[in-house]
Amino acid sequence: MVLTSEYLSLGGTDLSAYTSKAELSVEVDEKDVTTYASSGWKQVIGGLKSGGLAIEFKQDFAAAALDSILWPLFGTVVAFEVRPTSAVVGTSNPKWTGSVLVKELKPISGGVGDEATQSVSFPTSGAVTRATA
Template sequence: MPKMVLKAAYVSLNGTDLSSYTSKIELKTEVEEQDVTTFASAGWTELIGGLASGELSLGFKQDVAASALDATMWPLFGTVVPFEVRLTNSAVGTSNPKYTGNVLIKEWTPIAGSVGDVAEMDVSYPTSGAVGRATA
């Protein structure tokens, strides 16, 4: 059985490669379950999928230098921007699909931590519209 260790995932927001600032990545998609059970269901619940949604969660190492992470993310706060994520930074293909869509940049934590801590943060952005998967 193949196994994989995440070593060089690719993360792009609004067309900017943020992989060098990112230490965690999770793209989660789900669909609401809608109950369509009838008397003809013979006592069993019947479900169909309803509205789909997703969430992109990232862990960032902060950098406030000019043209670095904070300067890139701060202007995006409150806007919907495109994203692309891949398991590796290699070319997109059947062994490295890309997932794309749009996310709402609903939060940003410019400063967090205690004395001696690495300046880092976890963020979660809801998707807006469809999430796609492509191998080309």
């Protein structure tokens, strides 16, 4: 599969038109429960789960564009949705949803002649769910 029309929504607003990369990652803490009865083998179980949403935006300062959408979200927890394509959700196009803390923004980033981009990472807050309907 080649990602050509990935869908990203933050706070209920479709930001796909400004997005050039979106990466959702989830992980679980590894807890060591090894005992002498483990016969010399380490035993682990899962602990707390966490995740993050890393996004690269193409910046836009026009009225009602990206900068004016993201700025009010700074410091708040908002809903997100990502899916491989902008097509309807289904078994071949699942969606992942949850909430993220908009903990950083980089409104101005780059050097002479660079594209105006903004790369940010937001931690998840609460459960991340996967759905196909």
